Each structure stands twice: as C-alpha cells, then as structure tokens.
Amino acid sequence: MILDILTALLFGFGLFFFLAGSIGLLRFPDVISRLHALTKADNVGLACIALAVAINTENWMISLKLMLLWLLVLMISSLLSCLIAQRVPKPQANRLREEQC
Amino acid sequence: MLAVIDLSIATIIIIIAAFSLFSRKILSSIIYFIAFGLLVSLAWIRLGAPDVAIAEAAIGAGLTGALFLATWKRLQRVKAPETGEAASSIVLPLSISLLSLLLTAFVVGSIFNSVSSAGLASLVNETLPQSGVSNPVTAVLLNFRSFDTLLEIAVLFLTMLAIRALAIDFAIVQVNIKSSIFLQGILALVVPLSIIAGAYLLWIGSSEPGGAFQAGAIWAGALVIMQLANIKFLFRLHNNGLLSIGLGVFIFAAIATYLLTGSVLMYPADQAKFWILAIETAAAVSIAFILYELFCVSHSSVETKPAVSVAHDRMATEGANKS
Amino acid sequence: MHTLLIIAACGLILAFAIGLVRVVRGPTKGDRLLSLQLTGTTGIALLIVLSNFGENNALINTAFVLALLAPITTVAYLSVIKTLSATDGRGESDDT
Numbered sequence: 001m002i003l004d005i006l007t008a009l010l011f012g013f014g015l016f017f018f019l020a021g022s023i024g025l026l027r028f029p030d031v032i033s034r035l036h037a038l039t040k041a042d043n044v045g046l047a048c049i050a051l052a053v054a055i056n057t058e059n060w061m062i063s064l065k066l067m068l069l070w071l072l073v074l075m076i077s078s079l080l081s082c083l084i085a086q087r088v089p090k091p092q093a094n095r096l097r098e099e100q101c
Numbered sequence: 102m103l104a105v106i107d108l109s110i111a112t113i114i115i116i117i118a119a120f121s122l123f124s125r126k127i128l129s130s131i132i133y134f135i136a137f138g139l140l141v142s143l144a145w146i147r148l149g150a151p152d153v154a155i156a157e158a159a160i161g162a163g164l165t166g167a168l169f170l171a172t173w174k175r176l177q178r179v180k181a182p183e184t185g186e187a188a189s190s191i192v193l194p195l196s197i198s199l200l201s202l203l204l205t206a207f208v209v210g211s212i213f214n215s216v217s218s219a220g221l222a223s224l225v226n227e228t229l230p231q232s233g234v235s236n237p238v239t240a241v242l243l244n245f246r247s248f249d250t251l252l253e254i255a256v257l258f259l260t261m262l263a264i265r266a267l268a269i270d271f272a273i274v275q276v277n278i279k280s281s282i283f284l285q286g287i288l289a290l291v292v293p294l295s296i297i298a299g300a301y302l303l304w305i306g307s308s309e310p311g312g313a314f315q316a317g318a319i320w321a322g323a324l325v326i327m328q329l330a331n332i333k334f335l336f337r338l339h340n341n342g343l344l345s346i347g348l349g350v351f352i353f354a355a356i357a358t359y360l361l362t363g364s365v366l367m368y369p370a371d372q373a374k375f376w377i378l379a380i381e382t383a384a385a386v387s388i389a390f391i392l393y394e395l396f397c398v399s400h401s402s403v404e405t406k407p408a409v410s411v412a413h414d415r416m417a418t419e420g421a422n423k424s
Numbered sequence: 425m426h427t428l429l430i431i432a433a434c435g436l437i438l439a440f441a442i443g444l445v446r447v448v449r450g451p452t453k454g455d456r457l458l459s460l461q462l463t464g465t466t467g468i469a470l471l472i473v474l475s476n477f478g479e480n481n482a483l484i485n486t487a488f489v490l491a492l493l494a495p496i497t498t499v500a501y502l503s504v505i506k507t508l509s510a511t512d513g514r515g516e517s518d519d520t
Contacts, residue, residue: 007428011428011432015432015435015436015439018436018466018469019435019442021439022439022440022442022443022462023442025443025446026445031454031455034446034458038461038462039461042462042466045469046465046472049432049469049472049473053472054478056477056478062478062484066472066484069468069472069484069487073465073468073491076492076494076495077465080494080495081461083498083502084457084461084498084502087454087502088454089507
C-alpha cells in the first residue's frame with residue numbers, strides 16, 4: 001500500500017518535471033535558458049520515473065540497471081548541455097545576463 | 102487501454118513524417134527525420150518487435166542522423182540545389198500516389214482478411230530447442246534461415262564496396278567542432294560503454310532481444326563519434342580485413358558445415374550455439390566497420406586541433422593521398 | 425498499477441509532443457538541437473515506463489542504446505552547424 005502511494009507520488013513528480021521542462025522549452029526566451037530548463041528538469045523527472053519503476057521491480061539487478069541508466073543519462077546530458085552552451089555565441093549569453101541584472 | 106498510447110504515437114509519427122516530407126529546408130527535414138526514427142523505434146516496441154526496436158534506436162536515431170547531417174554539410178560545399186525543380190507534369194506524382202494507395206489498400210485488406218493463422222510461429226516454437234538458442238528471432242536469422250542472412254551480409258558488403266568505389270575523389274569537409282573538454286568527457290563516457298553494451302547485446306542475443314546487428318550498430322556508433330571528434334588511432338580503421346571478416350566467417354561456416362554434415366549451413370548436432378556465436382561475432386564486427394565506412398565516405402575531415410591525440414595521424418596522410 | 429503506467433506514458437507522450445512544437449517553430453538552430461535532446465530523454469523515460477516495471481528487460485536495453493547513441497546526433501549537429509544562434513525562418517535560405 002505504501003509502495004503504491006510512493007510510486008504514484010514519484011510518477012506524479014516525474015511527470016510534473018517532464019512537463020515543466022517541455023513547457024519551459026516552449027516559453028523561455030533564449031536558447032541558453034531553454035537549455036537550462038531542459039537539462040535540469042528533464043533529468044530530475046527521469047530520476048523520479050526511474051526510481052518509481054525501480055522500487056516496483058522484482059529483480060533487484062534490473063533496479064540497479066535502471067539507476068545506472070539514470071546516472072548515465074545524467075552525465076551524458078550534462079556534458080552535452082555544456083557542449084551546446086559552449087557553442088552559443090557569447091554576446092547573446094552576456095546580453096541575457098545583463099538583461100536580468 | 103494501451104490503445105491510447107498506440108494511437109497517440111501513431112498520430113505523432115504521421116505528423117512528423119508529414120513535416121519531414123513537406124518542410125522547405127533540408128536541415129529541418131533531417132531533424133524531423135531523426136525524431137521520426139525515435140518514434141518508429143517506440144512503434145516497433147508497441148508492435149512487439151524489441152530486436153528491431155533496438156536496431157532502429159541505434160541506427161535511425163543515432164547513425165542515420167549523423168550520416169544525413171554530414172551529407173548535408175557536404176552538399177553545402179558542393180552547392181547542390183536544395184529543393185528539386187518544379188515538376189513539369191503531374192503524371193509522375195499522380196502515378197506514384199495511386200500506386201502507394203493501392204499498396205496501402207492491399208496491406209489493409211490483407212490484415213482484415215487474414216484468418217487466424219499465426220504464421221510460422223508455431224513451427225518455430227516447436228523446433229526452437231534444437232536450434233541452439235532460445236531467442237526465436239536469432240534462431241530464425243542464424244539457424245533456420247541462415248542462408249538469407251548470409252546473402253544479407255553479402256549485400257551489405259557489396260554496398261560498402263560500391264560506395265567506396267564511388268568515393269575515390271570525395272571532397273574534404275571541414276569539421277567545425279573545436280577540441281573541448283566536454284567532448285573529451287562525452288567520448289570517455291560513451292565509447293567504452295558502447296563497446297561493453299555492444300558485447301552485451303551480442304551475447305544475450307541468443308536468449309533475449311539483441312544479436313549481431315544491434316551490437317554492430319552500437320559499435321558503429323562508438324566509431325562514428327570518435328570520427329566526429331577526430332581521434333587518431335593506432336591501427337588503420339579502414340582495415341579491409343575487419344570489413345570482410347563477417348562475410349568471410351559466414352562463407353567459411355557455410356563451406357565447413359557442408360563438409361561436416363553434407364548440407365550447407367546445417368550445423369552439426371549440439372554445436373549450433375558455438376557456430377551461431379562465432380558467426381554473430383564476426384558479423385557484428387563487420388557490420389560495425391561497414392557502417393563506419395559508410396559514414397566516413399560522406400564525412401572526411403581535416404581537423405584544426407585534435408580533441409584527443411592517441412597516435413600519429415595516419416588518417417590525415419590517407420586523406421591527403423586520396424585527394 | 426497498470427493505469428498508473430498508462431497515465432505516465434500519456435504524460436510523457438504529451439511532453440514529447442510539446443517538445444516537437446519547438447522543433448517546428450524554433451527560430452534558431454540551437455532550438456532544434458535542444459528539442460532533439462528532449463525527444464531523446466523523453467524517449468528513454470517512455471521506454472522505462474513501457475517496460476512494465478522491469479518485466480521487459482529488452483526495453484531497458486533499448487533505453488540504454490538510446491542514451492548511448494544520443495550524443496552522436498548532437499555532436500554531428502554541432503560539427504556541421506557554424507552558429508547555433510543563426511535564425512532560420514520557414515522560408516529563408518540555409519546559411520551554415
């Protein structure tokens with residue numbers, strides 16, 4: 001019973017973060033901010049969903065595999081987002097920072 | 102209840118396909134096509150074909166994207182026209198549309214008319230224990246219909262030969278990616294794990310969805326991303342031996358089984374698993390290098406600064422010799 | 425528990441579709457790249473959800489394959505596009 005509630009909560013959080021990431025992708029004004037929303041929100045959402053599935057799996061090795069999958073996606077997407085952010089031209093990034101000060 | 106998922110995936114697939122076909126710019130079409138490949142992989146899973154889904158995820162969402170992007174870059178250099186000239190007559194599009202419509206009607210009609218025939222699934226399940234593997238897809242591919250797979254690998258090999266023959270004088274495409282620590286990090290993460298993942302899929306292909314082609318595709322992905330980052334290798338990657346080992350081992354197995362059991366590709370009793378694993382390993386290596394070769398032909402790079410320099414640049418001298 | 429999975433899958437497909445709007449509309453080339461990233465991560469989450477709580481190991485393997493091969497598209501894109509902020513409208517010419 002507790003497991004069901006926990007799973008439902010985790011799925012709810014995961015979906016919330018995923019949808020927040022997607023809506024952030026739509027509504028943020030700039031590539032850099034969209035990148036920010038995408039990477040952070042999506043990875044946390046993936047953590048919640050992977051955890052929700054992992055705690056319900058009978059085979060503990062598959063649960064471990066799910067957690068490792070999340071770690072892999074986390075590392076790869078943070079590296080990729082840094083790579084993309086490096087390529088966004090500097091004036092645009094600086095201008096956004098200045099606008100917010 | 103799962104019909105909601107299937108219906109939404111199918112709808113998005115059709116919408117993306119329409120965008121990819123009717124987009125005005127080729128780069129956008131390529132992007133839509135990559136997303137389309139990912140969705141088709143999901144569709145394959147919903148259709149109950151996980152082996153094809155793994156292959157589609159590897160090739161459609163990864164390799165094909167890189168291949169199309171590299172080709173697009175090369176087309177930019179060659180200044181090819183972006184969209185075709187306006188069709189002068191309506192005959193060709195009309196006839197093709199009619200043909201597609203007829204084909205679709207035929208397929209749909211045969212779906213509705215098919216009696217409850219399970220196809221050959223019952224036959225495969227009966228003879229599965231004798232095949233040496235427990236994954237029915239691998240059993241069909243490498244035991245029951247192994248001659249077909251031999252011909253498929255031969256076709257792949259011939260395709261590589263043909264593309265190589267056409268690429269005697271290909272243009273050098275300037276790679277734009279700078280040496281970046283994040284790229285090094287991605288490579289350090291992705292390449293070793295891809296090698297292990299490919300070996301894992303190759304091994305479990307005998308009992309779970311996996312197999313030679315999926316392993317080859319993942320290994321090709323690792324090779325392609327190393328090529329994109331301008332890694333120099335110790336050995337020649339365009340090695341003819343590695344490219345032909347798959348076909349070679351398969352033909353050798355065909356001849357050997359003919360000599361051993363009197364019939365081509367009829368594995369000796371109780372040795373089937375060993376033969377299948379040997380053929381699959383060689384085929385996976387070959388597929389990886391063939392796919393990598395197909396990519397390299399469209400994207401040959403002259404780097405400014407290597408990302409990670411492993412050894413002397415034999416690749417650059419090869420490129421200089423070819424051009 | 426089955427319905428929970430279906431709700432999660434539908435929510436993820438919705439997130440996927442929203443990301444695809446950005447692929448279509450995205451004024452700059454960087455936006456298209458970001459949407460591809462989103463489709464990759466959402467696809468992985470969808471595969472995890474569809475695996476019916478770990479019963480279908482093949483789907484988790486597919487998610488792994490997707491995670492490992494997503495960087496290829498991004499790195500290839502970054503190596504052929506000159507500026508990520510180059511806006512391209514629907515009908516303008518392609519400048520790299």
